[in-house]
Amino acid sequence: MIFDVITLFPEMIKDYCGYSIMKRAVDNEIFSVNTINPRDFTLDKHKKVDDTPYGGGAGMVLMAQPYVDAYESIKRQENSATIMLSPQGEPLADCIVNELAKLDQIILMCGHYEGFDERIRDIIKPREISLGDFVLTGGELPALCLIDAVSRKINGTLGKIESADEDSFSNGLIEYPHYTRPREYRGLVVPEVLLNGNHKEINEYRLRQSIERTKTKRPDLYKKWLKNQ
Numbered sequence: 672m673i674f675d676v677i678t679l680f681p682e683m684i685k686d687y688c689g690y691s692i693m694k695r696a697v698d699n700e701i702f703s704v705n706t707i708n709p710r711d712f713t714l715d716k717h718k719k720v721d722d723t724p725y726g727g728g729a730g731m732v733l734m735a736q737p738y739v740d741a742y743e744s745i746k747r748q749e750n751s752a753t754i755m756l757s758p759q760g761e762p763l764a765d766c767i768v769n770e771l772a773k774l775d776q777i778i779l780m781c782g783h784y785e786g787f788d789e790r791i792r793d794i795i796k797p798r799e800i801s802l803g804d805f806v807l808t809g810g811e812l813p814a815l816c817l818i819d820a821v822s823r824k825i826n827g828t829l830g831k832i833e834s835a836d837e838d839s840f841s842n843g844l845i846e847y848p849h850y851t852r853p854r855e856y857r858g859l860v861v862p863e864v865l866l867n868g869n870h871k872e873i874n875e876y877r878l879r880q881s882i883e884r885t886k887t888k889r890p891d892l893y894k895k896w897l898k899n900q
């Protein structure tokens with residue numbers, strides 16, 4: 672898998688991918704993360720990437736030419752998708768993440784300011800994905816969230832112990848409570864069932880906890896889960 676990120680702030684992308692599980696997977700060549708900076712494709716001496724909006728109004732708009740040229744410089748793999756991160760997109764969810772994890776290449780378009788000259792959308796025709804109904808200052812964080820979520824579904828990114836099969840959402844439920852040493856902390860004790868080594872009982876306990884928690888914390892997910900039983 673190759674992630675190609677079109678961004679005016681490549682360091683934001685590179686830095687995040689240099690830690691923890693992401694770093695290990697990149698080092699092991701499970702996937703790679705490249706950045707393409709539209710500023711490198713400007714044609715004027717001031718390297719201008721944005722301009723004031725036609726029709727007036729606040730903020731700046733990203734110019735079409737540097738962005739489209741940056742996009743067209745990317746070598747396309749056969750099995751690829753181009754995604755624009757924007758509050759106008761479809762909300763990201765586990766099923767979309769699974770679908771994206773099957774691709775060989777994901778091109779991510781990060782915007783800043785008021786967004787893109789509409790002709791960038793007209794020409795590139797990206798799929799638009801949103802992280803949720805709130806507004807950020809730029810597309811880099813949502814792009815990183817998408818890379819992070821997709822990369823952990825790729826074989827080799829997670830070790831056996833971190834396995835994605837036991838994630839929340841893989842079974843439509845949120846996670847059961849976790850505990851580690853010590854057995855007692857500030858008078859709070861670890862549930863007895865987790866200490867007895869009976870894995871059938873432990874699994875039953877965990878499933879019951881997952882169901883209970885989903886019911887109270889995420890009634891929307893619980894309804895969907897019930898339907899699928």
Ligand code: 4GX
Nearest residue numbers: 756757782786801802806807809810813
């Ligand atoms: N989930 N933003 C993108 C600039 C922009 C505006 C319009 C394209 C069209 C966001 C989100 C998000 C803020 C990233 C505006 N780009 N992205 N940016 N929520 O709020 O994905």
